[in-house]
Amino acid sequence: MSLVRAAFVIAAKDLRIEARTREITLVTTFFAVLVVVLSSLSFYLDRNLAVRIAPGVLWVSVAFAGLLAVLRSWGREREHDAMRGLLLSPIPRGAIFFGKAIGNLLFLTVVELVLVPLVAVFFHLELDHLGTLALLLALGTFGFVAAGTLFGALGVRSNARDLSLSVVIFPLITPALLGGVVATRELFAGAPWVEIAGWVQILAAFDLVFFGAGWLLFDALLSD
Amino acid sequence: MAVAFAEVRVKKLVKLYGRTRALAGVSLTLPAGAVTVVEGPNGSGKSTLLHCLALLAKPTSGSIAFGTLDGRAHARQVRRHLGVLTHASMLYPDLTGRENLRFYAELHGVPTSRADELCARFEVGRFIDRAVRTYSRGQLQRVALARALVARPSLLLLDEPSTGLDTLGVQRLVEVVRAERDRGAVVVLVTHDDELSRQVADRRVLLRRGRLVFDGEGSVVAEGAAS
Ligand SMILES: Nc1ncnc2c1ncn2[C@@H]1O[C@H](COP(=O)(O)OP(=O)(O)OP(=O)(O)O)[C@@H](O)[C@H]1O
Numbered sequence: 001m002s003l004v005r006a007a008f009v010i011a012a013k014d015l016r017i018e019a020r021t022r023e024i025t026l027v028t029t030f031f032a033v034l035v036v037v038l039s040s041l042s043f044y045l046d047r048n049l050a051v052r053i054a055p056g057v058l059w060v061s062v063a064f065a066g067l068l069a070v071l072r073s074w075g076r077e078r079e080h081d082a083m084r085g086l087l088l089s090p091i092p093r094g095a096i097f098f099g100k101a102i103g104n105l106l107f108l109t110v111v112e113l114v115l116v117p118l119v120a121v122f123f124h125l126e127l128d129h130l131g132t133l134a135l136l137l138a139l140g141t142f143g144f145v146a147a148g149t150l151f152g153a154l155g156v157r158s159n160a161r162d163l164s165l166s167v168v169i170f171p172l173i174t175p176a177l178l179g180g181v182v183a184t185r186e187l188f189a190g191a192p193w194v195e196i197a198g199w200v201q202i203l204a205a206f207d208l209v210f211f212g213a214g215w216l217l218f219d220a221l222l223s224d
Numbered sequence: 225m226a227v228a229f230a231e232v233r234v235k236k237l238v239k240l241y242g243r244t245r246a247l248a249g250v251s252l253t254l255p256a257g258a259v260t261v262v263e264g265p266n267g268s269g270k271s272t273l274l275h276c277l278a279l280l281a282k283p284t285s286g287s288i289a290f291g292t293l294d295g296r297a298h299a300r301q302v303r304r305h306l307g308v309l310t311h312a313s314m315l316y317p318d319l320t321g322r323e324n325l326r327f328y329a330e331l332h333g334v335p336t337s338r339a340d341e342l343c344a345r346f347e348v349g350r351f352i353d354r355a356v357r358t359y360s361r362g363q364l365q366r367v368a369l370a371r372a373l374v375a376r377p378s379l380l381l382l383d384e385p386s387t388g389l390d391t392l393g394v395q396r397l398v399e400v401v402r403a404e405r406d407r408g409a410v411v412v413l414v415t416h417d418d419e420l421s422r423q424v425a426d427r428r429v430l431l432r433r434g435r436l437v438f439d440g441e442g443s444v445v446a447e448g449a450a451s
């Protein structure tokens with residue numbers, strides 16, 4: 001079975017489980033909303049300041065929601081040792097990585113669809129560069145999901161549990177988060193596209209590196 | 225589908241976990257169309273042997289040849305012909321039994337109708353369309369066993385398959401194992417259940433501390449296993 005087809009079969013399985021339980025999307029969205037609301041209550045002073053704080057709030061909630069989603073999604077492979085069933089299947093190992101990544105990407109997209117309007121309302125943003133913001137969010141989320149899915153898999157077979165994994169994952173996704181935060185800050189401050197384009201390139205490069213690493217390293221990471 | 229391997233040949237297999245010698249040099253030829261029952265006390269390396277045969281664990285040294293295919297070099301080709309039941313069910317608790325079987329059928333590249341075929345063969349009840357989370361121990365084991373057969377395996381590896389099964393369930397298991405053997409599969413079964421062993425074994429081997437200490441015909445072995 002081809003890499004692409006197997007990845008979609010695995011992702012479809014994750015979506016089916018999520019459609020039934022709603023566990024990941026509900027919990028992570030709730031968490032992200034909480035971060036936004038609490039930050040707006042404690043940080044909001046005036047319109048100018050709000051615009052400068054918003055990028056941080058947006059990315060912090062994406063990062064934590066993303067981490068929750070990735071860990072829970074791998075947790076489902078740990079119950080009843082389902083991961084072993086995947087490893088026993090005659091599919092390229094990379095398909096497991098891409099399949100899980102596609103699922104995680106979609107879960108996070110749902111969260112962001114709620115998050116962005118919410119941040120806009122609470123922090124009085126004028127979303128006149130929605131296309132660019134969507135691009136930045138997409139690129140940052142891609143990188144985050146790639147890194148998180150790759151290293152989150154460590155917890156399925158080893159004894160490393162969720163907490164210790166967060167310690168590994170966060171430093172690795174820092175470049176993507178930094179790029180995302182700074183580029184969004186520039187965007188909200190009204191910087192022209194040429195200034196943001198550099199960050200877009202960095203984010204895209206980060207994505208390529210982590211998706212490539214996931215594809216190539218996944219097998220080595222999982223064999224004992 | 226024709227059976228893919230005429231035999232599976234295990235050569236001087238060693239598996240170390242840290243300083244634990246789970247397998248200490250096991251050599252064994254497993255012919256097609258025969259059931260080999262592996263016995264031995266707890267911790268003697270039975271599951272480890274199965275994990276190596278399933279390509280889930282990498283041997284520290286030694287080799288396994290699946291017909292003409294080498295386990296390491298042709299892992300994906302070999303996996304296409306594997307059916308494995310381990311201590312865990314490998315089923316997703318939030319999906320139904322049928323959905324789980326269909327999922328694994330897809331991953332093995334066989335039509336999803338194979339899942340329904342297996343449901344019929346195992347005479348599963350209505351529970352098959354309930355979430356696996358709600359299953360009793362024996363129901364779980366039945367579906368886990370069906371899962372192992374999804375690909376019409378040439379090498380069927382069963383680790384304590386009778387766990388949790390009632391009398392009727394065990395009877396079904398015996399029939400299934402015999403049918404798979406008659407189809408020409410290499411069957412390896414680990415069990416502590418002497419009755420089951422007597423009913424299906426063409427050959428019984430005994431592991432102790434990672435070594436093969438006995439290897440004989442189905443009926444003769446009981447004493448060897450007991451001593
Ligand atoms: N992942 C592992 N890490 C460390 N040690 C292991 C691991 N898996 C197995 N072992 C050790 O290897 C030895 C053989 O274990 P194995 O599971 O093969 O025994 P078994 O014969 O299947 O026993 P049982 O009848 O209890 O199922 C044991 O000492 C066990 O503790």
Ligand SMILES: [Mg+2]
Binds near residue numbers: 270
């Ligand atoms: Mg065992």
